[in-house]
Amino acid sequence: MISLLSTLAPLLCGGLLAATGAGKLFGRQVARQAAGTVLVRLLGDGRRAARALRCVGAAELAVAAGLLAAPRAVASCGAAAVLGAGFLGYLGYAKATAPRSSCGCTAGEEGPIGWRSFTRAALVVAAGLAAPAADGTWWSAPAGRPVASAVLVLLAAAVLVVLFGGVDRLWLLPLRRARLRVFGHPLGGPAAGAPVAASVELLERSLAWQAASAVVRSGLLDHWDEDGWRILRYAGVHEGGQGARPVNVLFALDLAATVDNTPRPAVRVTVVDDATDEVVQVPLPTAAPRTLLPLAEPA
Amino acid sequence: MNTGHQHGRSGDRRGFDRRRFLTRAALGGATVVGASALGGLDAEAAFAEPMPSLDPAIARSTFAEGRISRVNGSVLEVKGSYGEQHLVQLTNATSVWKLRPTTADAIKPGDGLYARGVDMPDGTIAADAVWVNIVNILCTIRGIAKDRLHLSHGRHAVVGHLHAAHTTASYLGGAQTADLSRLRIGQSAQILGAWRPEDDGIDVARVTAGH
Numbered sequence: 217m218i219s220l221l222s223t224l225a226p227l228l229c230g231g232l233l234a235a236t237g238a239g240k241l242f243g244r245q246v247a248r249q250a251a252g253t254v255l256v257r258l259l260g261d262g263r264r265a266a267r268a269l270r271c272v273g274a275a276e277l278a279v280a281a282g283l284l285a286a287p288r289a290v291a292s293c294g295a296a297a298v299l300g301a302g303f304l305g306y307l308g309y310a311k312a313t314a315p316r317s318s319c320g321c322t323a324g325e326e327g328p329i330g331w332r333s334f335t336r337a338a339l340v341v342a343a344g345l346a347a348p349a350a351d352g353t354w355w356s357a358p359a360g361r362p363v364a365s366a367v368l369v370l371l372a373a374a375v376l377v378v379l380f381g382g383v384d385r386l387w388l389l390p391l392r393r394a395r396l397r398v399f400g401h402p403l404g405g406p407a408a409g410a411p412v413a414a415s416v417e418l419l420e421r422s423l424a425w426q427a428a429s430a431v432v433r434s435g436l437l438d439h440w441d442e443d444g445w446r447i448l449r450y451a452g453v454h455e456g457g458q459g460a461r462p463v464n465v466l467f468a469l470d471l472a473a474t475v476d477n478t479p480r481p482a483v484r485v486t487v488v489d490d491a492t493d494e495v496v497q498v499p500l501p502t503a504a505p506r507t508l509l510p511l512a513e514p515a
Numbered sequence: 516m517n518t519g520h521q522h523g524r525s526g527d528r529r530g531f532d533r534r535r536f537l538t539r540a541a542l543g544g545a546t547v548v549g550a551s552a553l554g555g556l557d558a559e560a561a562f563a564e565p566m567p568s569l570d571p572a573i574a575r576s577t578f579a580e581g582r583i584s585r586v587n588g589s590v591l592e593v594k595g596s597y598g599e600q601h602l603v604q605l606t607n608a609t610s611v612w613k614l615r616p617t618t619a620d621a622i623k624p625g626d627g628l629y630a631r632g633v634d635m636p637d638g639t640i641a642a643d644a645v646w647v648n649i650v651n652i653l654c655t656i657r658g659i660a661k662d663r664l665h666l667s668h669g670r671h672a673v674v675g676h677l678h679a680a681h682t683t684a685s686y687l688g689g690a691q692t693a694d695l696s697r698l699r700i701g702q703s704a705q706i707l708g709a710w711r712p713e714d715d716g717i718d719v720a721r722v723t724a725g726h
Contacts, residue, residue, distance in 0.1 A: 316715070328715075392658045392665075393700050402661040403677070403695035412615075413683045413721060414691040423549030435610035435644035442538045449537065451608035451643070462608055466541035474690035479550060486544030488537065490608070495540055500547060 220357060220364055222346040226287035227354040228372045229296055229343030232336065233280035236321060240273025253320035254310040269320055275299065283343075287353050297344030303337035332379050339379075412439050414474040415446045419467055421475060424483035427500035428452075431487060432465050446471045454487060454496055462490040579603055579630045579640055586624055590639065593628055602639040603630045613647040614709040614718045615681045622647055625712050648710040650717060656702045664698070664719065666706065674716040675706055684722040691721060698724060 240246060247266040250256065255265035279299050282292030303321070310317050311329050319333040358365040377387060396402075416436055419425050425432075434451035441447075450465040468484040487496040581595035593601040605611070605619050609632075613621045622628075622645075629649055632642035654673060658665030664675040683691040684698065698704070705723040710716075 389657060389700060396659060396700065401696045402659060403698065404679075405694055405696045407693040411681075411683045411691060411693050413681075417691055421550050422547070423551045424547035426551040427547050433643040434608055435612055435646070436616045437608075437610045438616065440534050440538075442534075445538070445542065447534075447538055447541050451610065464537065466537055466544065468538075468541040468544065474692075476690040480548055481550065482546050482548045484541060484544040484546050486541045488540050493536070495543070500545060 219349075219351050220361060220368060223287075223350040223352055223357045224354050224365065224368055224372070225343040225346045225350070226283040226292075226296075228369070228376070229340055229347075230280040230283035230287075232376055233276040233283070233296070233299075233340065236336075237273045237276025237280060240269050240320075241277060242273075246270060246273075249318075249320050252318035254314045254317045255320065257314065283347070287347055288350060290348060293344050293347040295344070296347070297341050300337050300340030300342075300344055303340065304334070307333050307337055336379050410472055410474045412436075412446070412448075415439075415448065415469050415471075418473055418475050418478060418481050419448060419469060419483060422481045422483050424467060424481070424485050424500075428465055428467075428485050428487075428498075430501075431463065431498055441471055444471050445469065451490070452487070454489075454498060456496065463496055464488045464490055576631050576643070577634050577640055579628070579632070581628060583622065583624050583626045583628055586622060589619065591622065591628065591630075591645075593630070601630075603628070603632065603645065604635065604639045604641050605645070606641060609642045610644045611647065612645070612649065614678065614720055623712075627710060627712075648712070649707075650710045651705065651707045652717075654704055654706050656698060656700055656704055659698060659700060664722070666704075666717075674714075675708065675719040675722075676711070676716055677719055682719045682722070684724060686724050695722070698722060 240249075243249065246269050247262060250265040250269045251262050253265060253269070255268055256262050259265050259268060276299065279292065279295045282289065283296055286292050307319060307329055310319065316328050319329045321333050321336065352360075431452040431454055432450045433453055436448060437451055438449040439447060445468045448467045448469070450467070452463050452465045453460050454463045464487070466484075466486045466488060468486075469481060470478070473481055485500060487498045488494070489496050579593055579595065579601040581593040581599075581601065583591050584594045585592040589605045591601075591603040591605065593603055595601060609619070611617050611619055611621065613626075627648045628645055630640060630642045630645040632640040632644075635641050652668050652673075654666035654668045654675075656664055657667050657672070662677055664677065666673040666675050677695065679693075682695065683693055684695050685691045686697055702724055704725075705721075706717060706719055707721040707723070708717040708719040711718060
């Protein structure tokens, strides 16, 4: 199996390099691809980075051609190993100095450098080192062991597909969907009680909120539940007769009420002086709620 | 160590008594019944279009955004996205949002910030509300696990961390619920949450799924 793998390594590595090299050399979005890489900082500007990326693409294509045409030649295997080692060095440097930069390795990837990039580069090195040890050329291997060769090529192709982030949707999403179907949804179903966010949402759509809006200044400061009530505390400023003074604005709502089950929420509103803890009588202008316009009836 | 413990307990007790007092006050308040069409001041409001407000206090508000370069006591030094500098003064009436309502202790240098407040004569902004690391992005759900959602935003993969006590979902415009079991792979979802500077993920506060 190992000898078969080293015999087929030039084919697989050549295929990988041909795909990524062609993407870099002929890709339309190489400039955009280059813009996210550490090359921009190394070379000074984006245009030079794009040119460098295209040169790397040309080199990859040349090595791929060498590997495919002369799989056992020391020159092509050595070039692949050196290219792979160069990639590893570049990736290590980029990861260390600019962890957020993208690698620019393939057209489909824009995210930060991850394990996929390192694995691809390591595989190129491994293929370059393994190829000279092969028993024969990759095109003669299927003649001797056709089934094993086909299985190995398919397996290797699957590994390469996994190593390309851009084609995730082809295999990863169906796999994850199938896992959800088999093992069930991992996230819990309906929980008892309404979350605080639902109470805040209800409050902010209530007439009480509108009435108190002249006083409230802060976002939600604190909340707690007691005796079936949910208390929401906000900070505000009350401009009364003695000038402006800081106050707490307290809203009390039914613990279970949400916008789904309570179209007209009843909210208790209290304004408490922050310094003296006295309840401040604030007139709450409860303007009439907007009347709903009649909906058009379908004919 | 012991003293600290005692301190903490008496602090809790004071907080507990204060809450009981405020609860009694809150339940004695006037009841206002009805729904309105006005928006709120919650996390989402950080992204709202500026609009004329009925409230003169809001009209006087100023807004600051940027990255926190230094936390100096209760003053945050904020470097704005356009090179400007803000000094944001926190008070005990300032609400702090970082995935959930929290306190100023949760704010760290390097965090992003949106703040609403009032300009002070000394050039600082006295903050009424700050939202730390808040992000609100349209994503596609690419994977669902027990404690995280795998999301893609444009061509970027983003990990959304779920928190049982704080993550809610809203389906088809319904009320927010802790029930996340109706999320599906492939679905578009608006994700409101707190960005995590340490790993570039998002702590998810709310998933709004349209279908």
